[in-house]
Each structure stands twice: as structure tokens, then as C-alpha cells.
Amino acid sequence: MGYDTERFVGYVNEGLLCCICRDVLEDPLQAPCEHAFCASCIHGWLVHHNSCPEDRQPLDLPILRPLYRYMKNDLNRLQLHCKNREYGCEMVCSLESIDRHECECDYSRIPCSNSDCPVQVERRNLNSHLAVCEYRSRECAHGCGYAILNADDAQHNCVAELRTELELLRSEMIYRMEEAKHEMESRLDSQRRHMVQKESILQKEIEELKSQMSTVMSDMHTLMASERQHRQELEQAELEKQELLELVKCLQKDYRFIRDGSKKAAIIPPLTRLELKQNQGRPWL
Ligand SMILES: [Zn+2]
Ligand SMILES: [Zn+2]
Ligand SMILES: [Zn+2]
Ligand SMILES: [Zn+2]
Numbered sequence: 001m002g003y004d005t006e007r008f009v010g011y012v013n014e015g016l017l018c019c020i021c022r023d024v025l026e027d028p029l030q031a032p033c034e035h036a037f038c039a040s041c042i043h044g045w046l047v048h049h050n051s052c053p054e055d056r057q058p059l060d061l062p063i064l065r066p067l068y069r070y071m072k073n074d075l076n077r078l079q080l081h082c083k084n085r086e087y088g089c090e091m092v093c094s095l096e097s098i099d100r101h102e103c104e105c106d107y108s109r110i111p112c113s114n115s116d117c118p119v120q121v122e123r124r125n126l127n128s129h130l131a132v133c134e135y136r137s138r139e140c141a142h143g144c145g146y147a148i149l150n151a152d153d154a155q156h157n158c159v160a161e162l163r164t165e166l167e168l169l170r171s172e173m174i175y176r177m178e179e180a181k182h183e184m185e186s187r188l189d190s191q192r193r194h195m196v197q198k199e200s201i202l203q204k205e206i207e208e209l210k211s212q213m214s215t216v217m218s219d220m221h222t223l224m225a226s227e228r229q230h231r232q233e234l235e236q237a238e239l240e241k242q243e244l245l246e247l248v249k250c251l252q253k254d255y256r257f258i259r260d261g262s263k264k265a266a267i268i269p270p271l272t273r274l275e276l277k278q279n280q281g282r283p284w285l
């Protein structure tokens, strides 16, 4: 729907009127036949028709275009009265800026800013309404700290109000504590699992080290035993060497004795001597 021609100051060119509502164009669109319409008017028309309402030429939504620029300029420059003229607003301004004015117009009716209040007032009267609005709230005079609606004044009971609040706080605190407890428990659980895992790994490592150590120990025992045997064999070889040296000395003595021709010397056969020495030198046998 367009702007009522009555609101305009001075002459309005026929071409700036909507072909459907006959008011001044609002959000204008133009057909290829150059007829112009308010957007809402032509949209409504094309629901049941497919031609221009003025000359019956074929018409469809997609072929509608914005108004020619010069016409748009003429339209924007038209001067008109505020829609709240009947309530007292004396504003006259260009069509281009009328929406901006009407959004801020003191005579526009707006809803009370208290939620739930059904009252609508002119913007200029809002403050005086708020002072008496049944839905205005103020802080309780008895000091409980509550903002109470004017309408609920008689029913307000500080103790009951505070008790309800306390219950709410208490249940919220319990809820939070439960939550914290659960989180703590789950954290502890996961740590415990982690520790158990670690412990079993360590246990395995200990077992492995133990088995390695026992292998090393048994190797060492074997080595020590063979070392002991070697030493014993060495000692025995040393003893045998000493005996053999002594034997050699005796044999040399015997030889000299025989060579000197002494017939009185008792001749002990060398083999017997050797056997005797062997038996003496091996007390462990
Ligand atoms: Zn129209
Ligand atoms: Zn037409
Ligand atoms: Zn106004
Ligand atoms: Zn109100």
C-alpha cells in the first residue's frame, strides 16, 4: 500500500502514483510497459493475474525492475506530513527521510518498556507512564534486596523470598559439589589405572633384570670355578716342575758318583727315586 496522497504538501505528479492503490508509490517497481506499482500492491496482484492491471500486457514478477532514477529522485523529494499528524506531530519532511523521523517521532505509539505490561503509549509519555506502571519494580523497602513488581507488593514476604533463594543456592551448591566430586573421582580413577599399568611394567622390568642377573651370576660362578681349577693346575704344574728339578739334581749327583767310580755308594735306580718323589709331591692324592 502506498502513502496517502492527503499527507503530501503540494502537487504530486500522476506518474508517481501506484496504478493499483492510487496512492503515492511505496517501494516502487516498474513494468516493461512503464506502469509503476508499490511492491506489495503488484505482488498481491500477480498472485491471481499475469498481466499489467493498467493495459493487460503480459507481466510476471521476474521482469519487474526498479523505478527510473529520475522518477525515484522526484519521489524522494516529495514533502509529506508525519503519519502522527492527527496526534499532534507537525513534522513535514521529504519522503526519503520520513521513515527515519517516524521511528523517532515523539507521537509514535510504543509498548511500555516493562516486560509483561500491555500498555502502549506515545513515546513522549513513556516516562510518566513508567512512574505509575503496574509492572514497574522497585527494591523492597524492608531490606531483603528484592526488586518487587508494584502489582505484587501485597504478596511480597521477605522471609519467604529469602528462603526460596536460600533453597535455590543450596541445591545449586549441592549440584556443584556433586559435579566436582564426580570429576575428582574420575580423575583419581584414571590416575589409579595409570599407576597400575606403570607398576606392572616396572614389575616386568624387575623380573627381566632378575633373570639377567641370575644368568650373570651363574656365568660368574662358572668362570670362578674354571679359574680355581686353572690355579690348582698351575700350582700342581709348579710342584711337578720343582720335583723334576730336584730329580734332575739327584740324577746329576748319581751320575757324578758313578763317574767317580765309587763302588761303595748304594745305587738307587733312578726310576725308583722318581716314583718316590712323585708320591711325596702329591699329598692330595
Ligand atoms: Zn499501491
Ligand atoms: Zn502497463
Ligand atoms: Zn512525527
Ligand atoms: Zn507499563
Ligand SMILES: [Zn+2]
Pocket: 140, 141, 142, 143, 144, 145, 146, 156, 157, 158, 161
Ligand atoms: Zn522484602
